[in-house]
Amino acid sequence: MNNDLTLLSAVEAAEGIRAGRFSSEQLVSQYLARIDATNDEINAWAYLDRDGAVERARQADWFRKLGRSLGPLHGVPVGIKDIIDVRGMPTGLGNATLDGHVPTTSARVVENLLEAGAVIMGKTTTCELAYMTPTTTTNPHNAEYSPGGSSAGSAATVAARHVPIAIGSQTGGSVIRPASYCGTYGFKPSRGVTSRVGFFQTSATLDQVGVFTNDLKDAAMLSDVIGGLDQRDEASYDWPRPDMYAGVTSDAPVRPSFCWFDMPYHDQCDQDVLQAMEQIVDMLGDQVDRLPVAPELATLPAVHKIIYDYEIARNLEPLIAKGADTLSVELTDAHERGMQITKVQYHDALDVKLSCERFFTQHYMDYDAIIAPSATGIAPLRSMGTTGNAINCLIWTLAGLPCLTLPLFLGENDMPFGLQLIGGKQEDDRLFRTSAWLQHYLQNDINEEEKTNV
Amino acid sequence: MNNDLTLLSAVEAAEGIRAGRFSSEQLVSQYLARIDATNDEINAWAYLDRDGAVERARQADWFRKLGRSLGPLHGVPVGIKDIIDVRGMPTGLGNATLDGHVPTTSARVVENLLEAGAVIMGKTTTCELAYMTPTTTTNPHNAEYSPGGSSAGSAATVAARHVPIAIGSQTGGSVIRPASYCGTYGFKPSRGVTSRVGFFQTSATLDQVGVFTNDLKDAAMLSDVIGGLDQRDEASYDWPRPDMYAGVTSDAPVRPSFCWFDMPYHDQCDQDVLQAMEQIVDMLGDQVDRLPVAPELATLPAVHKIIYDYEIARNLEPLIAKGADTLSVELTDAHERGMQITKVQYHDALDVKLSCERFFTQHYMDYDAIIAPSATGIAPLRSMGTTGNAINCLIWTLAGLPCLTLPLFLGENDMPFGLQLIGGKQEDDRLFRTSAWLQHYLQNDINEEEKTNV
Numbered sequence: 001m002n003n004d005l006t007l008l009s010a011v012e013a014a015e016g017i018r019a020g021r022f023s024s025e026q027l028v029s030q031y032l033a034r035i036d037a038t039n040d041e042i043n044a045w046a047y048l049d050r051d052g053a054v055e056r057a058r059q060a061d062w063f064r065k066l067g068r069s070l071g072p073l074h075g076v077p078v079g080i081k082d083i084i085d086v087r088g089m090p091t092g093l094g095n096a097t098l099d100g101h102v103p104t105t106s107a108r109v110v111e112n113l114l115e116a117g118a119v120i121m122g123k124t125t126t127c128e129l130a131y132m133t134p135t136t137t138t139n140p141h142n143a144e145y146s147p148g149g150s151s152a153g154s155a156a157t158v159a160a161r162h163v164p165i166a167i168g169s170q171t172g173g174s175v176i177r178p179a180s181y182c183g184t185y186g187f188k189p190s191r192g193v194t195s196r197v198g199f200f201q202t203s204a205t206l207d208q209v210g211v212f213t214n215d216l217k218d219a220a221m222l223s224d225v226i227g228g229l230d231q232r233d234e235a236s237y238d239w240p241r242p243d244m245y246a247g248v249t250s251d252a253p254v255r256p257s258f259c260w261f262d263m264p265y266h267d268q269c270d271q272d273v274l275q276a277m278e279q280i281v282d283m284l285g286d287q288v289d290r291l292p293v294a295p296e297l298a299t300l301p302a303v304h305k306i307i308y309d310y311e312i313a314r315n316l317e318p319l320i321a322k323g324a325d326t327l328s329v330e331l332t333d334a335h336e337r338g339m340q341i342t343k344v345q346y347h348d349a350l351d352v353k354l355s356c357e358r359f360f361t362q363h364y365m366d367y368d369a370i371i372a373p374s375a376t377g378i379a380p381l382r383s384m385g386t387t388g389n390a391i392n393c394l395i396w397t398l399a400g401l402p403c404l405t406l407p408l409f410l411g412e413n414d415m416p417f418g419l420q421l422i423g424g425k426q427e428d429d430r431l432f433r434t435s436a437w438l439q440h441y442l443q444n445d446i447n448e449e450e451k452t453n454v
Numbered sequence: 455m456n457n458d459l460t461l462l463s464a465v466e467a468a469e470g471i472r473a474g475r476f477s478s479e480q481l482v483s484q485y486l487a488r489i490d491a492t493n494d495e496i497n498a499w500a501y502l503d504r505d506g507a508v509e510r511a512r513q514a515d516w517f518r519k520l521g522r523s524l525g526p527l528h529g530v531p532v533g534i535k536d537i538i539d540v541r542g543m544p545t546g547l548g549n550a551t552l553d554g555h556v557p558t559t560s561a562r563v564v565e566n567l568l569e570a571g572a573v574i575m576g577k578t579t580t581c582e583l584a585y586m587t588p589t590t591t592t593n594p595h596n597a598e599y600s601p602g603g604s605s606a607g608s609a610a611t612v613a614a615r616h617v618p619i620a621i622g623s624q625t626g627g628s629v630i631r632p633a634s635y636c637g638t639y640g641f642k643p644s645r646g647v648t649s650r651v652g653f654f655q656t657s658a659t660l661d662q663v664g665v666f667t668n669d670l671k672d673a674a675m676l677s678d679v680i681g682g683l684d685q686r687d688e689a690s691y692d693w694p695r696p697d698m699y700a701g702v703t704s705d706a707p708v709r710p711s712f713c714w715f716d717m718p719y720h721d722q723c724d725q726d727v728l729q730a731m732e733q734i735v736d737m738l739g740d741q742v743d744r745l746p747v748a749p750e751l752a753t754l755p756a757v758h759k760i761i762y763d764y765e766i767a768r769n770l771e772p773l774i775a776k777g778a779d780t781l782s783v784e785l786t787d788a789h790e791r792g793m794q795i796t797k798v799q800y801h802d803a804l805d806v807k808l809s810c811e812r813f814f815t816q817h818y819m820d821y822d823a824i825i826a827p828s829a830t831g832i833a834p835l836r837s838m839g840t841t842g843n844a845i846n847c848l849i850w851t852l853a854g855l856p857c858l859t860l861p862l863f864l865g866e867n868d869m870p871f872g873l874q875l876i877g878g879k880q881e882d883d884r885l886f887r888t889s890a891w892l893q894h895y896l897q898n899d900i901n902e903e904e905k906t907n908v
Binding site for chain 1 (some may be wrong): 517558564568570693695883
């Protein structure tokens with residue numbers, strides 16, 4: 001067995017284990033070897049459960065030998081952002097002064113992964129409480145650069161092929177942005193598709209779950225696996241989830257229709273990014289409508305900020321009460337800022353959010369997906385002390401829409417950046433179908449050189 | 455639409471809705487009409503959510519019109535035993551003096567049903583706290599007879615075609631026995647396959663979930679839907695569940711092997727029942743080994759009783775504390791009896807349970823299923839004031855093995871009774887495959903008259 005199994009997608013790896021072409025133990029061992037070889041530089045693991053992962057891989061193989069039912073991720077390793085509880089592993093929250101408690105039950109998404117047969121490799125680094133303070137994790141493409149945040153480790157471990165798939169979370173742009181910087185697929189399902197029980201909560205209104213993969217089908221399959229009704233989560237709804245794998249593997253009945261909004265905040269984007277977007281929009285021709293910014297959208301980033309600041313401040317209260325040195329300056333400031341927002345301002349913001357949701361319900365009757373930049377540029381240099389600008393993600397997160405970033409482009413220093421596609425709420429399957437169409441279209445109709453180099 | 459849709463299996467009904475041959479609203483309306491016509495006599499509903507069911511059926515149809523993903527039970531009505539929480543419906547527990555609380559979250563099995571698109575029709579009658587005091591529910595085959603217990607309403611609603619499928623629970627014989635009496639399929643998955651979170655707990659060691667259906671494939675599919683890892687349940691395990699629908703729809707690789715134990719307690723069975731069993735064993739010829747009672751098994755019913763009495767007494771404590779009139783005499787007595795069992799007796803019983811589990815692990819290397827009676831006879835007359843004798847179910851429940859009853863026989867007054875098949879732990883898929891083989895064998899090789907009339 002000299003093949004590099006870490007080059008397989010998660011779907012392919014599960015299929016190989018199922019068919020007996022290789023074992024889960026072989027797969028996990030190859031990933032552990034890659035971690036050993038590169039993690040000193042990348043530093044993407046808050047907690048690595050080396051022995052537990054090997055032991056579980058052996059059990060997964062034993063299950064197969066016994067002829068027992070296998071799950072869709074049987075024997076495949078996965079990384080979990082360190083604000084998400086995994087039974088028996090400390091939840092570090094990216095803050096060393098908080099005692100990392102060891103939970104006795106796992107987050108619902110982790111239960112779903114275990115039920116699917118996955119191997120939990122460990123906990124991936126996160127910005128402190130999923131906020132903005134940079135981690136010590138580096139970008140696997142170039143250690144001078146940041147992997148972004150807050151799901152820094154989840155993006156970096158997948159980009160570095162320490163695991164094929166990882167789980168993160170997004171309150172502003174914490175999935176789409178690091179995925180764009182690290183050159184992976186990133187997907188944030190619609191709000192309510194995936195339970196947040198067992199997550200550290202920053203904003204009940206905005207917090208959402210996301211995935212990182214090196215393959216589009218993996219993103220759909222992993223999202224199907226972790227999704228599910230959980231009435232303990234206020235956002236969860238009592239109906240079947242969109243079948244995303246069915247979406248990503250089905251043909252679009254007609255050529256999909258896209259739109260592009262000229263957003264005022266696009267002036268924050270680098271020229272590379274805007275040119276790449278322009279190129280895609282041009283290629284798609286009359287499949288894209290270029291729309292002026294709807295007045296309904298112009299104020300939304302500010303609305304996102306009010307809700308986020310207001311809610312995170314309340315969630316920080318118990319930690320603030322522990323003493324002055326518990327939290328970083330960034331979070332102490334965020335707490336202070338949030339506590340100054342009045343209830344009236346907060347509820348006004350929630351009202352605007354509601355009307356924005358109505359706007360989008362209407363909007364997706366005409367369009368399959370919005371095209372947008374995933375980030376404002378390539379990853380920032382780590383020396384800049386920032387995890388990057390999340391502006392391109394805020395409106396869609398606020399509206400709870402499914403967002404996908406495709407790793408299509410290379411910018412300065414061959415650093416990657418992505419194209420973002422945003423779909424209708426709870427139509428995550430349609431967004432995957434549309435994205436698969438677009439990816440196929442670009443791969444077949446466009447010269448490779450033209451596509452990946454701006 | 456003049457067809458009687460209530461004659462369809464749940465799998466067929468879901469398929470019909472999916473294909474647009476009829477709507478969920480039509481299906482649910484036909485079931486409601488049957489309830490209206492027969493429930494005055496059968497009295498199987500503790501709480502019927504007529505308006506909610508129709509509304510949800512309309513939403514299920516709307517989902518389909520929108521092209522959204524549909525679940526495996528999309529639009530199909532289901533009944534829930536009234537010791538199991540359903541958000542927004544009172545949990546009555548079969549005891550009128552307890553305030554039926556209205557839970558804000560549903561049991562995990564109910565969440566799984568909602569996620570599958572099912573329509574919760576309401577709560578089915580249960581013996582008080584899933585114990586033994588008879589309900590006012592009658593047997594749909596003949597109102598003079600008891601439907602059994604404690605899952606009285608779940609068995610009766612399915613037998614009466616008020617719903618195609620229902621959920622119950624079994625601590626002794628509360629699924630297999632009423633299913634046998636009412637002539638339905640009854641299945642209790644392996645302990646740990648299905649979460650008990652949101653159930654009234656009588657015995658953490660023995661309580662298990664079960665299903666009632668009029669079709670073997672439905673039993674497998676429904677059990678797949680409700681199963682799932684839930685770390686809040688101590689019995690749940692971190693691996694994929696057995697795929698029961700795959701089991702029931704696949705061919706046995708070789709002719710299955712069965713065994714029959716001559717149990718000392720078989721002297722409690724009616725001659726009709728023993729003759730029917732003998733007939734099946736004879737038919738199967740050298741596919742069945744007749745085994746003398748293993749010494750490991752002889753004492754197990756008594757061990758079951760010690761564990762049940764000990765644990766239910768502790769679970770009744772808070773209700774006993776509410777005052778003398780809260781519980782029935784039967785439960786007050788059970789509490790008193792249980793409190794007299796010492797910790798040493800209890801732990802000795804748990805030790806025997808462990809060695810019994812080891813015995814069965816070995817046993818199922820040689821056999822696909824144990825053949826046993828489902829009950830000691832046909833349903834008891836209601837005038838006898840009992841829900842019937844559970845002796846044939848105790849050992850298998852104690853060992854946490856999957857148990858299935860097939861509605862094969864008719865006894866005195868054409869009242870039904872079943873054949874029980876017991877499989878290896880967590881090999882529920884293999885048990886379904888074996889049962890499908892047996893059912894097919896009996897349907898094809900045996901004269902219909904000979905088969906169903908003893």
